Amino acid sequence: MITLAKPVITQNDKKAVLGVLSSGKLSAGENVAGFEAAFSRYHSTRHAIAASNDTTALHAALLALGIKPGDEVLCPAFTFIATANAVLFCGAKPVFCDSDMHTFNISANDIERKLKSNKKIKAVIMVHLYGLACDMRAIRRIVKKHKLLLIEDCAQAIGAQYAGKKAGTFGDIATFSFYATKNMTTGEGGMIITDDKRLAARCRLLVNHGRTSRFTHDILGYNYRMTDFQAALGLSQLSRVNALNNKRIQNAKRLSAGLKNLSWLKTPYVPPGYKHVFHQYTVKIAQGRERLMKYLEKQNIRCALFYPIPLHKQKLYKKLGYGKVRLHNAEKLANQVLSLPVHPALSKKDLNKIVSAVKSYGKN
Numbered sequence: 001m002i003t004l005a006k007p008v009i010t011q012n013d014k015k016a017v018l019g020v021l022s023s024g025k026l027s028a029g030e031n032v033a034g035f036e037a038a039f040s041r042y043h044s045t046r047h048a049i050a051a052s053n054d055t056t057a058l059h060a061a062l063l064a065l066g067i068k069p070g071d072e073v074l075c076p077a078f079t080f081i082a083t084a085n086a087v088l089f090c091g092a093k094p095v096f097c098d099s100d101m102h103t104f105n106i107s108a109n110d111i112e113r114k115l116k117s118n119k120k121i122k123a124v125i126m127v128h129l130y131g132l133a134c135d136m137r138a139i140r141r142i143v144k145k146h147k148l149l150l151i152e153d154c155a156q157a158i159g160a161q162y163a164g165k166k167a168g169t170f171g172d173i174a175t176f177s178f179y180a181t182k183n184m185t186t187g188e189g190g191m192i193i194t195d196d197k198r199l200a201a202r203c204r205l206l207v208n209h210g211r212t213s214r215f216t217h218d219i220l221g222y223n224y225r226m227t228d229f230q231a232a233l234g235l236s237q238l239s240r241v242n243a244l245n246n247k248r249i250q251n252a253k254r255l256s257a258g259l260k261n262l263s264w265l266k267t268p269y270v271p272p273g274y275k276h277v278f279h280q281y282t283v284k285i286a287q288g289r290e291r292l293m294k295y296l297e298k299q300n301i302r303c304a305l306f307y308p309i310p311l312h313k314q315k316l317y318k319k320l321g322y323g324k325v326r327l328h329n330a331e332k333l334a335n336q337v338l339s340l341p342v343h344p345a346l347s348k349k350d351l352n353k354i355v356s357a358v359k360s361y362g363k364n
């Protein structure tokens with residue numbers, strides 16, 4: 001069976017976690033502090049705040065930025081639902097933008113279009129989807145011109161780069177996920193990074209009951225903390241994340257070399273100047289996607305649709321009045337994308353099997 005994802009847990013990972021479990025100090029302690037320090041070093045940012053997952057990290061980041069009821073926040077419709085739900089948690093309103101057909105990322109043109117007709121927009125959440133950074137040049141220009149806040153949802157993009165700069169260092173604040181299938185994992189977990197001291201201090205309060213000392217609570221906060229054994233796993237994984245990403249990149253190269261000349265399938269596009277870290281290896285298939293999926297499943301190759309339903313078409317958002325929203329590309333992509341296995345635990349043989357299975361399907 002070739003699975004779609006597989007966490008790579010080494011002996012060192014296990015040792016690190018067991019060490020904390022044996023210490024008796026399970027809640028946030030020196031490993032959380034160490035993981036935060038290592039994470040901010042990795043990104044060359046001033047501050048990092050650990051959280052229980054990326055969804056809570058996003059919520060805290062938006063609150064720290066001052067997003068409140070009455071505000072509107074741009075975000076892609078073609079993403080995981082947590083991105084937009086974090087806006088709802090703040091009582092604010094997500095405004096869905098269309099995506100680019102080639103990069104799958106939020107369309108800078110559509111951001112500009114939405115800004116023309118809407119004066120309530122305070123911020124943009126970018127999602128560096130599948131591990132490819134967004135169109136940072138265009139988006140940074142727009143954000144500056146309209147004085148918007150910029151949040152990066154880097155759940156899928158740790159280590160991704162544009163122009164030699166890491167994802168998570170382009171905006172005011174960025175968040176990460178360490179869910180089991182992400183490029184590095186702590187089972188569940190998240191992180192916030194920022195260069196802004198004031199934002200960092202607010203996030204630190206928000207994830208820990210607004211607590212300023214043992215018995216004092218200054219603002220309404222939450223329990224969004226990470227445990228110390230998760231942080232120990234995170235530290236250990238972070239030390240290998242570049243190697244894990246490089247393996248994904250190599251695997252993607254092999255898949256793309258094997259699949260490049262198929263008229264009915266488009267391999268992922270990596271624009272010049274970008275380092276794509278291939279959280280997902282996602283191809284586009286104009287027709288017959290479901291049949292190909294079944295064909296691959298029969299050969300014990302798992303694949304998946306990220307995402308079959310754009311957010312404005314989800315029942316939750318339809319009930320909230322988004323039923324009439326039309327986003328041509330997001331809707332089209334939802335019908336065309338297919339993610340094939342690309343995780344670091346794949347062997348050359350696995351990759352060859354995936355390539356020949358896809359190719360043999362085309363011959364039928």
Ligand SMILES: *Cc1c(COP(=O)(O)O)cnc(C)c1O
Nearest residue numbers: 053054055080082083155177179
């Ligand atoms: C995984 C993911 C999330 C949610 O992360 P959790 O850590 O599971 O809360 C949010 N946004 C995107 C784009 C994701 O891929």
